[in-house]
Amino acid sequence: MEFIRLEGLSLKKQILNNIKKEVTENKYDIKLVTIQVGDNPASSIYIKNKISSCIYAGVKTLSLKFEEDTKESVIISKIQDLNNDKSVNGIMVQLPLPAHLNRNNIINAISESKDVDGITDTNLGKLVQGGNGFIPCTPKGIIRLLQHHNINFKPQSKVVIVGTSIIVGLPLSIMFKNMQLTVTTCNIFTTDIEKHIKTADLLVSAIGKRDVIKTEWLTKKQYVIDIGINRYNNKVVGDINFELAKKVVKGLTPTPGGAGPVTVACLVENTYLAFIRQNKLD
Amino acid sequence: MEFIRLEGLSLKKQILNNIKKEVTENKYDIKLVTIQVGDNPASSIYIKNKISSCIYAGVKTLSLKFEEDTKESVIISKIQDLNNDKSVNGIMVQLPLPAHLNRNNIINAISESKDVDGITDTNLGKLVQGGNGFIPCTPKGIIRLLQHHNINFKPQSKVVIVGTSIIVGLPLSIMFKNMQLTVTTCNIFTTDIEKHIKTADLLVSAIGKRDVIKTEWLTKKQYVIDIGINRYNNKVVGDINFELAKKVVKGLTPTPGGAGPVTVACLVENTYLAFIRQNKLD
Numbered sequence: 200m201e202f203i204r205l206e207g208l209s210l211k212k213q214i215l216n217n218i219k220k221e222v223t224e225n226k227y228d229i230k231l232v233t234i235q236v237g238d239n240p241a242s243s244i245y246i247k248n249k250i251s252s253c254i255y256a257g258v259k260t261l262s263l264k265f266e267e268d269t270k271e272s273v274i275i276s277k278i279q280d281l282n283n284d285k286s287v288n289g290i291m292v293q294l295p296l297p298a299h300l301n302r303n304n305i306i307n308a309i310s311e312s313k314d315v316d317g318i319t320d321t322n323l324g325k326l327v328q329g330g331n332g333f334i335p336c337t338p339k340g341i342i343r344l345l346q347h348h349n350i351n352f353k354p355q356s357k358v359v360i361v362g363t364s365i366i367v368g369l370p371l372s373i374m375f376k377n378m379q380l381t382v383t384t385c386n387i388f389t390t391d392i393e394k395h396i397k398t399a400d401l402l403v404s405a406i407g408k409r410d411v412i413k414t415e416w417l418t419k420k421q422y423v424i425d426i427g428i429n430r431y432n433n434k435v436v437g438d439i440n441f442e443l444a445k446k447v448v449k450g451l452t453p454t455p456g457g458a459g460p461v462t463v464a465c466l467v468e469n470t471y472l473a474f475i476r477q478n479k480l481d
Numbered sequence: 482m483e484f485i486r487l488e489g490l491s492l493k494k495q496i497l498n499n500i501k502k503e504v505t506e507n508k509y510d511i512k513l514v515t516i517q518v519g520d521n522p523a524s525s526i527y528i529k530n531k532i533s534s535c536i537y538a539g540v541k542t543l544s545l546k547f548e549e550d551t552k553e554s555v556i557i558s559k560i561q562d563l564n565n566d567k568s569v570n571g572i573m574v575q576l577p578l579p580a581h582l583n584r585n586n587i588i589n590a591i592s593e594s595k596d597v598d599g600i601t602d603t604n605l606g607k608l609v610q611g612g613n614g615f616i617p618c619t620p621k622g623i624i625r626l627l628q629h630h631n632i633n634f635k636p637q638s639k640v641v642i643v644g645t646s647i648i649v650g651l652p653l654s655i656m657f658k659n660m661q662l663t664v665t666t667c668n669i670f671t672t673d674i675e676k677h678i679k680t681a682d683l684l685v686s687a688i689g690k691r692d693v694i695k696t697e698w699l700t701k702k703q704y705v706i707d708i709g710i711n712r713y714n715n716k717v718v719g720d721i722n723f724e725l726a727k728k729v730v731k732g733l734t735p736t737p738g739g740a741g742p743v744t745v746a747c748l749v750e751n752t753y754l755a756f757i758r759q760n761k762l763d
Binding site: 357 | 585603604611647651
C-alpha cells in the first residue's frame with residue numbers, strides 16, 4: 200500500500216472556501232474577537248494565522264491586546280461586554296496566559312454560545328455527553344483530517360494518544376471513546392510506551408518533544424497524527440522523524456502542514472457555526 | 482501477599498458518620514430532593530438506599546415521583562422551582578428516564594450548584610479541567626475505596642476500564658488521566674480485550690454482564706474493581722467470578738458490598754458539600 204501524506208492545507212482551503220461561499224451569498228456579517236494578554240511571540244503568530252484565515256473566509260475580526268500585567272477583573276469585565284455585544288459571534292482567548300491570571304476564571308467568563316474554542320466547562324461537558332456544543336479546534340481538526348483522507352476506523356480499532364493536555368489529548372480521547380474506539384492515553388510517566396505504540400492502529404503524538412517516539416516503534420498498519428511543534432536546526436519539525444517514519448507507516452501528517460492548518464480552519468468554522476446558531480439559521 | 486477484599490461498607494459508614502457528626506454538632510439543616518419518573522423497580526430500590534443513607538447522616542430528603550408519561554416541561558419546571566428554593570441543597574434525577582424524555586435537557590435543568598450527581602454539562606466539564614465541581618458518585622466512590630484500602634498508584638501504573646458509560650467509565654477515565662496514570666478504555670467491540678486486561682495494574686469492570694472477563698485473564702499483580710450488578714441463580718453477582726478471581730488477584734471488590742455502598746455515601750457527601758458551598762462555610 201502506498202504511503203499517504205496526511206496533509207491538511209487542502210482541507211483547510213476547502214473548509215474556508217465553503218464558509219466564504221455562504222458568507223458571500225447570504226451577506227452574513229460575522230465577527231470573531233481574539234484576546235491576547237502580553238507579548239508571547241508564538242501567541243502573536245498563532246493569532247495572526249487565525250485572523251488571516253478569518254479574512255480569507257469573509258469573517259471579520261477584532262484583536263484585543265492587553266498588557267502583560269493586566270488584572271483578571273479587567274479582562275473578565277471586557278469578556279462580559281463582548282458576551283452582551285450582539286455584533287460579536289465568537290470570542291477566543293489565546294493561551295497560555297501570564298501566570299498571575301486564573302485560566303479557568305477567564306475562559307469560563309466566555310458565554311457558552313460564543314466559546315468557539317470549545318474549552319469552557321459547559322462545552323467540555325457537552326463533549327463528554329457526546330452532545331452538540333463547540334468542539335475544541337485541534338481535536339475537531341484531527342477527526343476532520345482523517346475523514347478527508349478517507350481513513351475510517353472500525354469499532355475494533357485501537358487508538359493510542361501520547362500527551363493528555365486539556366486542549367488536545369484529553370478532549371480527543373473523549374471523542375474517540377464516544378466513537379466506540381478502544382483508546383489508550385499515555386503520558387511522560389508511562390513506562391511501556393513502546394508496547395502501547397506498537398498496538399496502535401492510529402497513533403496521535405501530542406508531546407511537543409522530538410524523538411520520544413522512536414521510528415523503530417512504529418508499524419506498517421498505523422496511521423500517525425503528529426501535532427508536536429518543535430524547533431530543530433532552524434526548522435519546524437514534529438515529534439516524529441517524518442522522513443524515516445514515512446518508510447514504515449501507512450500515513451503520517453507532515454510538520455508543518457498537517458493538523459495545524461485544519462485547526463485554524465475549524466476555529467473559523469466554529470465562529471461561523473456560532474453565528475448560525477445565534478441567529479437560529481440552522 | 483495476602484488477598485485484600487475491597488469491601489466498601491466500612492468506608493460508607495465512616496463517610497456517613499463524619500457527616501452525621503458535623504450535621505449534629507452544627508445543627509445543619511440539609512436537604513436532598515430525589516426525582517423519579519415512572520415505576521422502574523430497580524430505580525425504586527436505589528432511591529430507597531439513598532434516602533436511608535441520608536436519614537442515617539441527618540440529611541433530610543424529599544422524594545418526588547412523577548407518572549411514567551409526565552411531559553418533559555413539567556419536570557423541568559419543577560426542577561427550576563427546586564433550583565430557586567433555598568431550603569433545597571441537592572437535586573438528583575434517578576436514571577434511566579422513560580424514552581420520551583430527553584435526558585440531557587432534564588439533567589441540565591439542575592443548577593450546577595445543586596447537581597450532587599455531578600452529571601450536568603458544567604460539572605462534567607469541570608471534571609475534565611481537573612477542577613472543583615461535583616464529582617460523579619460512582620467514580621468518586623471508586624477512588625475513595627482505593628484510598629481507603631491504602632492502594633496507591635505510581636504514575637507508571639496502568640489502568641484498564643471496560644465499559645465507558647457517561648456515569649462511570651468515562652468520568653473515571655478522565656479522573657485517572659488527570660492523576661497522570663496510563664489509561665485504556667475498552668468496550669464491547671474491543672477485540673484483544675484479554676491482552677489489555679493482562680497489562681492492567683488496576684482493572685475496572687463496568688460491563689453489567691457476567692463472564693465477559695475470564696478469570697484466566699487476571700494476573701497476580703492486579704487490583705480489580707467490579708461494579709457490574711447482575712442477577713444469577715437468584716443472587717446478585719458482579720461481572721467477575723469472585724470466588725475464582727480472589728485466588729489470583731491482589732485485591733477485588735465483593736458484590737454486593739464493594740463500590741456500591743461507597744457510591745451512595747458519596748451522594749450524601751456531595752449533598753453535604755453542596756450545603757457547605759451554598760452557605761460559604763468552606
